Each structure stands twice: as structure tokens, then as C-alpha cells.
Amino acid sequence: MNSRGSALRGLQEPRIRVRPKGAIDFEDGEDAVFLSGGYGLTADEWQGAVTFGWLARGKDGKLAAGRCGLAVPRQNGKNGNVEVVQLHKMAIQGRKLLHTAHEVKTARKAFLRLISFFENPRKYPELAELVKEIRRTNGQEAIVLHARECERGDRCDCNGGASCEFVARSRGSGRGYTVDDLFCDEAQEMTDEQLEALLPTIAAAPSGDPQIIFLGTPPGPNSPGEVFERIRKDALTPKADRICWDEWSIPDDMRPEEAIKRWRELAYETNPALGVRLRITTVQDELLAMSPEGFCRERLGQWSPRGGKAKAFSKSSWSVLKARKPEDAVMTYGVKFTTDGSGVGLAAAWKPRTGPVFIEPIEQRNMGEGTQWLIDQLVEDAPVTAVIVIDGKAHAGFLVNALREAGLRNKKQLLRPSLDQVIAAHSMLEQAVVTGGLQHPGDKDFDEQVLGAAKRKIGTAGGFGWEAEEGKTVVTLDAATLAYWGAKTTRRRPGRRSTGMVM
Numbered sequence: 001m002n003s004r005g006s007a008l009r010g011l012q013e014p015r016i017r018v019r020p021k022g023a024i025d026f027e028d029g030e031d032a033v034f035l036s037g038g039y040g041l042t043a044d045e046w047q048g049a050v051t052f053g054w055l056a057r058g059k060d061g062k063l064a065a066g067r068c069g070l071a072v073p074r075q076n077g078k079n080g081n082v083e084v085v086q087l088h089k090m091a092i093q094g095r096k097l098l099h100t101a102h103e104v105k106t107a108r109k110a111f112l113r114l115i116s117f118f119e120n121p122r123k124y125p126e127l128a129e130l131v132k133e134i135r136r137t138n139g140q141e142a143i144v145l146h147a148r149e150c151e152r153g154d155r156c157d158c159n160g161g162a163s164c165e166f167v168a169r170s171r172g173s174g175r176g177y178t179v180d181d182l183f184c185d186e187a188q189e190m191t192d193e194q195l196e197a198l199l200p201t202i203a204a205a206p207s208g209d210p211q212i213i214f215l216g217t218p219p220g221p222n223s224p225g226e227v228f229e230r231i232r233k234d235a236l237t238p239k240a241d242r243i244c245w246d247e248w249s250i251p252d253d254m255r256p257e258e259a260i261k262r263w264r265e266l267a268y269e270t271n272p273a274l275g276v277r278l279r280i281t282t283v284q285d286e287l288l289a290m291s292p293e294g295f296c297r298e299r300l301g302q303w304s305p306r307g308g309k310a311k312a313f314s315k316s317s318w319s320v321l322k323a324r325k326p327e328d329a330v331m332t333y334g335v336k337f338t339t340d341g342s343g344v345g346l347a348a349a350w351k352p353r354t355g356p357v358f359i360e361p362i363e364q365r366n367m368g369e370g371t372q373w374l375i376d377q378l379v380e381d382a383p384v385t386a387v388i389v390i391d392g393k394a395h396a397g398f399l400v401n402a403l404r405e406a407g408l409r410n411k412k413q414l415l416r417p418s419l420d421q422v423i424a425a426h427s428m429l430e431q432a433v434v435t436g437g438l439q440h441p442g443d444k445d446f447d448e449q450v451l452g453a454a455k456r457k458i459g460t461a462g463g464f465g466w467e468a469e470e471g472k473t474v475v476t477l478d479a480a481t482l483a484y485w486g487a488k489t490t491r492r493r494p495g496r497r498s499t500g501m502v503m
Contacts, residue, residue: 010267010274011248012046014072018235018245023056023064032088039087039117039124046272047081053244054085054213062209065244069187069214069231072248073301076273078215082183083114085213090162091130094148095180097164098201102186104139104168110185111141111166118143132160141166174198180205187216187228195227218249218303220294221312221455221464232303248272249301256292259300263287270301304454312453312466313433323439325360326352330386330493333362333378334483335399337392338475342367344395345475346374349483357432357487358439359480361446364473371399379406382413386492389415389482391422412492417482423463425485438484449477 029052033043043051050070058064072078082099089095101107121128132150135142142165150158167173169190174197182202184190202210219225235245248270250259259266267283268274274283286299296302304311329350336345346362365373378388388403390396400414408414417425432438440446453474456467466474466481 008275010076010272010276010278011269012044012049012272014046014246014248014272015251015269016236016245016247016249017053018240018243019053020056020058020064020242020244022058022242023053024059025057025061026052026055028055028057028088028093029053031092032084035092036084036087039127041080041083041087041117043080043084044077044272044276047077047084050081050246051084053246054211055088056244063211064242066210066242067212067214067231067234068244069228069235070246071216071218071228071232071301071303072246073271073299074217075278076248076271077277078185079110079113082110082185082213082215083117086114086164086183087117089181090143090145090164091127093207094145094162095207096162096178096205097181097183098174098177098179098198099164099166099183100169100173100185100198101166102169102189106186107166107168108138108141111143114164115143118145130162132156132158139168169194169198171197174201177201178204178206180207180210182210182212184212184214184227185216187214187231188219188223188225189216190214190227191224192226218297218301220297224457247301249303250296252303254296254302256296259296259302260287260292263295263300266300271299311451312430312455313450315451317433318440318447318450319442321356321433321436321439322442323356323358325358325441326350326355328352329358330487331381331384332386332483332486332490333381333388334479334481334486335374335378335388335390335392335396336475336478336482337367337395337399338473339392339394341392341394343473343475344371344374344392345473345477345479346377347476347480347483349480349487351487356437356439357484358441359484360441361443361476361480364476367395371395371402374399375402375406378403379408382408384494385413386494387413387415387486387490389417389486391417391478391482412490413494415486417485419459419463421485422465422482423458425481426458426463426465428488429481429484432484446476446480448472449474453477 032051032055033048054068056064086097099110117124118127118131130145132146133144144160145162147158147161150156171193179201182198214228214231216228235243250266271278283299287295329352332349334347343366345364348360348362350358390399396416452469453466455464458465466477468474
């Protein structure tokens with residue numbers, strides 16, 4: 001079976017492979033693959049090639065790559081690759097390792113897999129003899145080997161040598177550890193805060209030659225993704241140095257419709273274990289169960305053009321909602337100040353007696369222009385406005401006070417939503433787009449904000465908001481989201497307004 005794959009086996013070479021420029025010695029990788037093979041862990045062709053890259057050395061004898069990344073769809077064998085490398089680093093090189101994962105259960109699963117090589121004296125007596133201590137306490141699992149100079153047995157008084165400790169990541173998960181190598185499983189879920197807590201663990205690596213390895217899949221809409229996205233971006237720059245990156249994926253800009261038509265062919269190109277430990281019928285079942293975007297990401301390894309942030313709305317779903325503004329409807333306003341307080345967006349929603357709510361972008365300005373225009377418009381329209389929903393820590397309080405001073409005294413008309421209400425508003429707007437429960441005028445600038453928006457995680461219970469493309473904004477979309485929510489939830493009926501306008 002050649003490395004380019006066949007109808008029976010997945011492609012063994014990734015679409016993207018980056019190797020550190022200074023890599024000249026691959027002997028450690030060969031030794032690692034040979035060692036693991038002797039203990040029943042036979043590396044696939046692709047796993048061996050990844051191992052060679054991770055363990056390659058430069059002219060100075062040091063590791064050529066300080067950072068390594070592996071992005072391959074689930075169930076292809078990332079963990080097996082890790083075990084090949086960890087076994088070698090511990091048993092042969094005597095290094096100290098820290099294995100981290102997003103969830104406790106994932107970290108424990110990795111511990112149980114690696115420990116199987118060290119606690120089987122009948123099958124692997126030489127590995128069992130190396131063990132000084134095995135800690136099984138949940139959340140503190142570790143395998144500690146004797147120091148190389150230790151006499152072992154009853155006379156052992158060493159403090160331990162090579163080791164591998166397993167933890168679930170948190171903002172303080174790196175405290176108390178000093179290691180040579182940091183393995184970051186489920187890297188798509190890793191945040192900058194977690195990475196910053198862990199990096200000091202390898203700053204004073206006992207070997208003087210630390211390495212960090214990231215493993216995962218393309219981040220989904222509700223995954224942080226910033227760390228994994230950044231290592232990928234660094235690897236793909238022309239001047240990439242001391243980085244090793246392997247990625248099985250379809251191109252970032254391939255349309256889901258095209259990928260679905262070619263799903264079988266692309267599945268073999270992006271899943272090296274297909275036909276070995278992964279069945280094509282399983283992939284077919286996933287195709288039928290997942291959304292096209294989800295299948296492209298989870299099984300075909302596609303990274304969003306935004307580097308891991310999938311678009312919140314599809315063009316096809318949004319474009320069919322273009323319509324005329326209703327003639328007679330109850331109006332609500334949404335006001336959103338940007339997080340940094342530099343801008344503000346104003347939008348309206350119109351709820352007719354029957355039919356979908358119509359959302360409309362009104363105005364977007366920099367705060368350098370002041371807010372008198374905003375106050376004047378809200379005060380003028382107050383008699384026919386059911387509710388004004390205002391959000392944004394920087395200036396929301398000021399605007400509410402200014403409107404009250406201008407005569408808007410009804411507490412039910414001025415509303416500053418709670419976090420839960422903001423989360424609910426975004427979820428409601430998303431579902432309205434999916435189900436056809438809203439309409440819009442087809443404004444070019446507004447459409448650009450909507451179709452460029454991605455989801456950003458809010459809280460810990462699956463909540464989300466909108467996130468703009470780099471250098472752009474979603475402030476008017478946020479305002480429209482608030483206005484829509486206000487229209488759907490308010491019971492105030494100050495009088496219906498005939499717009500007399502056609503968009």
C-alpha cells in the first residue's frame with residue numbers, strides 16, 4: 001500500500017507538513033518507533049513520520065522544534081502517536097513530562113493507556129522494573145520512574161527520575177510542576193490563560209531542552225481555539241522556525257457543498273486511519289448525522305477561513321429573509337456600545353400583528369462624534385417605542401441617565417439586559433434566521449456584518465455572542481439582536497406605527 005493512499009486505506013501524508021529548518025538528525029524518531037513496536041505499539045506510517053519530526057535534532061544536538069502541532073480528525077490515532085513519543089522520552093531519554101487535557105476524563109484515559117506499558121511485569125518486565133511509583137489519585141495521576149543512577153530494590157533512596165504526570169487544564173493547573181515536555185491534548189479547547197499558567201513548567205526544564213506539543217482538531221464555533229489557531233498560523237508563515245506542524249485537512253476555502261459531493265474521496269485524503277481502525281460506513285453515518293459545516297470540520301479537518309471560527313450565518317439562509325418593512329408594527333430599539341467604548345450601533349425591530357419581526361440597521365458612529373444624535377432620536381420616537389434595550393458597560397449607564405433626564409421615566413421602556421438575557425437574545429436571533437422567523441431590508445453594510453460574524457463563547461453553559469472579523473465590527477448586528485429580543489419579549493404596546501416606507 002503506497003503512502004498516497006488507496007481505495008482501502010487513508011492517505012498517510014498530510015496536506016500540510018512543516019518541519020523545522022534546522023532538523024538534520026532523525027535517529028531519535030527511528031528509535032522511538034522501534035521501541036514502541038517491541039511493546040506491541042506499532043506505529044502507522046503517518047505516525048512514524050510525525051514522530052520523526054517531533055524528535056528531530058539540529059546541529060547542536062538539541063531538539064530542532066520547540067513547538068509541535070498535530071491536527072488530524074478524531075479516531076485516527078493521535079493518542080497512539082503520543083504514546084510512542086512519551087514511552088521513548090521516559091524510558092530512553094529520562095525526561096519529565098506533563099500531559100494536559102481539557103477534561104479530567106481525557107487526561108485519565110491517557111494515563112491508563114500509558115500505564116499499561118509499565119505495570120505488566122509478565123509481559124514487559126524491563127519497563128516494570130523502571131517504575132518507582134504510580135499515583136492513581138483522580139486528578140493527580142502520575143508514573144514516576146527510578147533515577148538512572150538508582151540501585152532500586154529495597155535500597156532505593158532516589159527522588160525519582162523520568163516521569164509523566166496527567167492533569168486537566170485550569171487557570172492554575174501548572175503550579176508545582178517543573179518538566180521537560182508539555183503535551184496539550186484537545187488543544188482546540190485551550191485558552192491563552194491556561195497556556196500562560198502552564199508555560200512556566202518548562203521554563204527551567206531539567207534537560208535544558210524543553211518542548212511543547214499541541215494535539216487537536218480544528219476549533220468549532222464554541223471552542224476558544226486561540227492557542228491552536230496561533231501555532232497553526234505561525235507554522236504556515238514563510239519564516240516559520242523551530243516549529244513542526246502536521247495537518248490532515250481539506251482547504252480552508254473549500255465550500256461545504258463541494259466537499260459533501262466528494263465526501264468519500266476527501267475522507268480518505270484526510271483520515272490516515274481510514275481502512276485501518278476507522279470504517280468508511282462510520283464516516284457515511286456521520287455525514288448523514290452532521291451539518292455540512294460540522295462534517296467538514298470534524299471528519300474532513302477543515303479550518304474556517306477565520307482560523308477556527310465558523311461563520312454564524314450562511315449567505316443562503318440570510319439572503320432569503322430580505323423583505324419589505326411592515327406597514328403597521330410595534331417598534332423597539334436596540335443600542336449597543338462596543339466593548340472598548342469607541343463606537344455605538346443603533347438598530348430597530350418592527351413587530352407586526354402577524355408574521356416575522358423585521359430588523360433594521362439605523363446608525364453606527366464613533367463615540368468621538370458624541371451621543372446627542374442618539375439621545376435626540378430615541379427621545380423623539382419614545383411615544384411610539386415599546387422598549388429601548390441598551391447594552392455595553394462603557395456608556396450604557398450614561399445613556400440611560402441621559403434619557404431619564406430627557407423625560408423617559410418609564411422603567412419598563414428603558415432596559416439594560418442581564419448576561420442571561422443577552423445570551424438568550426443571541427440564541428433567539430440565530431434560531432430566527434434558521435427558521436425564517438425574521439426579515440431584514442438587505443442593507444449592504446449590515447449584510448456584511450451579519451455574514452462576517454462568528455460566534456464567541458460567553459459563560460460556561462454554551463452561551464455565545466457575535467464576533468467580528470479582524471479589523472471589522474458587529475456593533476450594528478449586536479444592536480439588532482437586542483432590538484429583536486426586545487420585540488419578542490416586551491408586552492408594552494405604546495401604539496403601532498405606520499412606517500410609510502418601502503425598503
